[in-house]
Amino acid sequence: MASMSITERPKRGVPEGLWVRCPSCKATVFKKDVEANLNVCPECDHHFYTSARDRIRQLLDDASFEEWDTDLAPVDALGFVDRIPYAQRIAEEQAKTGMTDAAVTGKGFIRGRPVVLGITDFAFMAGSMGSVVGEKLTRAVERATAQRLPVIFVSGSGGGARMQEGILSLMQMAKVSAALARHDSAGGLYVCVLTNPTMGGVAASWALQGDITLAEPKAMIGFAGARTIANTIRLELPDGFQTSEFLLAHGFVDRIVHRRDLRTEVARLIDYCDMK
Ligand SMILES: [Zn+2]
Numbered sequence: 001m002a003s004m005s006i007t008e009r010p011k012r013g014v015p016e017g018l019w020v021r022c023p024s025c026k027a028t029v030f031k032k033d034v035e036a037n038l039n040v041c042p043e044c045d046h047h048f049y050t051s052a053r054d055r056i057r058q059l060l061d062d063a064s065f066e067e068w069d070t071d072l073a074p075v076d077a078l079g080f081v082d083r084i085p086y087a088q089r090i091a092e093e094q095a096k097t098g099m100t101d102a103a104v105t106g107k108g109f110i111r112g113r114p115v116v117l118g119i120t121d122f123a124f125m126a127g128s129m130g131s132v133v134g135e136k137l138t139r140a141v142e143r144a145t146a147q148r149l150p151v152i153f154v155s156g157s158g159g160g161a162r163m164q165e166g167i168l169s170l171m172q173m174a175k176v177s178a179a180l181a182r183h184d185s186a187g188g189l190y191v192c193v194l195t196n197p198t199m200g201g202v203a204a205s206w207a208l209q210g211d212i213t214l215a216e217p218k219a220m221i222g223f224a225g226a227r228t229i230a231n232t233i234r235l236e237l238p239d240g241f242q243t244s245e246f247l248l249a250h251g252f253v254d255r256i257v258h259r260r261d262l263r264t265e266v267a268r269l270i271d272y273c274d275m276k
Pocket residue numbers: 022023024025026027041042043044045046
């Protein structure tokens with residue numbers, strides 16, 4: 001590594017996309033090195049965005065994932081138009097991400113332990129929860145309850161509830177929560193992993209309802225944005241109050257786990273809770 005000065009600024013003529021600038025330590029690092037390091041900065045451990053597909057590879061045993069409900073796709077039930085019509089936005093997001101909506105759910109194995117896994121991906125409309133995300137997560141929980149499997153959800157939802165689906169997106173908060181409550185009553189385990197960012201209606205429902213709440217380092221986690229809160233309550237807010245570290249210190253997060261340790265940590269928790 002020392003011979004290759006990866007912190008050097010890219011030279012002119014270097015193809016774009018080969019290098020990435022770390023927003024935390026400002027180093028310019030070779031993108032391949034970041035990718036080989038689970039999308040974590042090799043210089044300072046900053047956790048970059050990771051897609052749902054990559055997370056499945058990082059968390060589950062090789063080729064063990066069986067995806068569920070791939071046929072569920074969003075519709076523009078309200079005829080909603082913001083900057084562009086919602087129907088057009090859906091089509092663009094689908095083309096951009098190759099996903100039908102922001103959640104991927106299914107069954108797989110973590111170090112040999114069967115689990116139900118659900119992941120929301122920031123790349124698709126900021127990971128916001130509309131009807132499809134809510135329905136997929138709800139079905140995943142219900143199947144986990146029926147099959148007596150642990151639920152592992154990973155939130156990459158910075159968008160909260162999806163405003164383009166109005167009340168239909170808000171009711172997903174109650175729907176997923178009700179399924180998780182039934183899972184809990186049946187003695188099921190639910191571990192939630194909070195990643196950067198987890199905000200709004202997702203933080204206000206399933207993301208903070210885990211029996212155990214893990215978070216990646218320095219993830220932004222909260223309900224409303226800092227400026228909105230400051231304007232509402234007219235008080236000065238503590239520095240970094242919407243971070244994993246602050247929430248750990250104040251009891252909202254149980255443990256901060258480096259991405260490279262997540263698989264082992266979740267497997268250990270499953271064993272500890274005897275939910276094999
Ligand atoms: Zn860095």
